Amino acid sequence: METEPYPWEHEGVRIVGERLTVAGRDAExxxxxxxxxxxxVDVTSVVDQACALRDALGRAGLRPRVRLALKAQRAPDVLAALRGIAPAGSPEAVGVDVCSPGELLHALDNGFVADEISYTGTNLSERDLDVIVPTGVHVNVDLxxxxxxxxxRRPGSAVGLRLNPRAGVMRGHDESLYSGRGPTKFGIYEEDLGRAVTVARRHGLVVDTAHVHLANAILDEELPAYDAALARVARMTERLLEAGCPLVxxxxxxxxxxxxxxxxRALDLDAWAGILxxxxxxxxxxVGVEPGEFLANLSAVLLxxxxxxxxxxxxxxVGLDVGWNVMNDPFIYKRPVDVVVASRARAPRHRVVTLAGNINEGDDLFxxxxPFADVREGEIVAFASxxxxxxxxxxxxxxxxxxRVLYFRERI
Structure with missing residues (x-):
């Protein structure tokens, strides 16, 4: 009987027989x-995800602007592959979302032009602006x-406003950052839109973008809540238009x-794009989108x-030669892990284990x-996605x- 693939398997990361492969190469x-x-890292899968996202938005009748959240994946090999999707500055090009001066300079160093870079940071300092302003990149301001x-610092320029609709959704959690229960550090509330527009006009700023971030790791089950949150964003967008902001x-x-x-199951991109x-x-x-996880996660395994x-x-x-210093995503973002034995990736998971790292801290536990397969010391295991x-x-x-990181631009 054929075994059902893991949810994270795809052409670039798959199990052949019992052995895990990445870009056609044996992981162990x-x-x-x-x-x-x-x-x-299977670099091709990042490109595939970006194109799938762009195409879904196009099928929904929208004009997409797809950007990679650079904080998720900044490797030059990956950026070069995305840079190669379409000519610089073209509507089909995939750009980047940056959130610090260092990320901005990294994007420029890797071939992205200013028009392809969206800067959305928080608590901008004068030193930050010393780097940002001369580049001419578009900035979304959140306070x-x-x-x-x-x-x-930049009177008369175009600017975006990061909005806070007091609503959002996070898979598996109800955290205050997305629940709207209390004030957060990000975004301009609807009650303050008029004040924001007044400030912008005083400096001759042209508000051309309504920006928001209101989701985290959502799949189909979260789409109804996502839909409801975007209804608030649409209302705030309409208010900006009514105030005379020339949004693009x-x-x-x-x-x-x-x-x-x-x-x-994989997110239904057509259903998602239909909501937008x-x-x-x-x-x-x-319609701009700036995913990190969606573009990058499926591309790699950690051995x-x-x-x-x-x-x-x-x-x-079960103790490993890796700790939170190497992969702290489960600790910061509270994400679950899925781990297989690289040489016996479909082995039944009969055991129940505590998976421990090698950092000298008691909570360095993955x-x-x-549920875990029978495993022996010396074997190689793989964290998926x-x-x-x-x-x-x-x-x-x-x-x-x-x-160490190995990037594979081609599959074999």
Whole structure:
């Protein structure tokens, strides 16, 4: 009987027989050759995801502007592949969303032109603006005090307003950042729109973009809540238009998820794009999207060696030669993990284990009570779907080194 694929499998990351492969290459063999911890990245899948997103928006009758959230994946190999989708500055080109001066300069160094870069940061300092202003990139401002500062430094320029609709959705959680229960650090509330427009006009700023970020890792189950949140954004967008703001783009940010655990399915892009078309299609604006996870996650796996298998007070601990310094996404974003044995990737998961890292902190645990295959010390395991918010977020805590990363531009 044919085994059902894992939700994270695709042409570039798949299991052949029992063995995990990335871009057609055997994962365990690469770990033995290059050592662990080791990320393997199928670059083609990032391009495929970007094109799928762009095409879905086009089928919905929208004019898409797709950008990669650079904080999710900033590797030059990946950026070069995205840069190659279409000529610089063309409507089909995939740009980048940046949130710091360092990211901005990195994007420019990797071939992106100013018109393809959207800067949405928070708490901009004068030093930040010393870098940002000379580049001429478009900035979305998320606080009225920041709008004052930006207006003084760049009067008469175009600017976007990051909006806070007091609504949003996050897969598996109801956190205050997205629930709207209390004030957050991001975005201009509807009650303050008039004040923001007044400040912009005082400095001659042209408000040309309504920007928002209101989702995190959503799949089909979250689309109804996403729909409701976007209704608020559409109302705020209409208010800006009524106030005389010459908008050219509504940018809905990112927050699109990818499937990881059993039972999860890929986001229905046509259903998602249909929601955007219903709310924003009548405005005649470009529709910008800035995903990180959706574009990058499925592209990679993280390989680690099992260095410990031990029973401790009735619990099975599986210890790895990797810790939160190498992959802190599960700790910062509270994401679950799915881990397979690279040479026996479809092995039944009969055991329940605590998966521990090698950092000298008690909570360096990737999970408790995880269903796991029988595993032996010395075997290579793979964390699935680790292409975004991972390798670029490493720390040198405990002076543990970063993981090596292999990027594959072609599949074999």
């Amino acid at each position: 063999a690469l770990a033995r050759e290059h050592g662990t911890p080791l990320y393997l 009225i005090t920041q709008l004052e500062r930006y207006g003084r 783009e509504v940018n809905v940010g990112g927050g699109l998820g990818t499937p990881l655990l059993p039972g999860e 078309a219903r709310h924003f299609g009548g405005f005649g604006l470009d 680690a060696e099992v260095v410990t298998v031990e029973e401790r007070l009735g619990a099975t601990f 999970g408790r009570d995880l 680790t292409g975004g918010y991972t390798a670029g977020m490493w720390t040198d805590h405990c002076m543990r080194p970063r993981a």
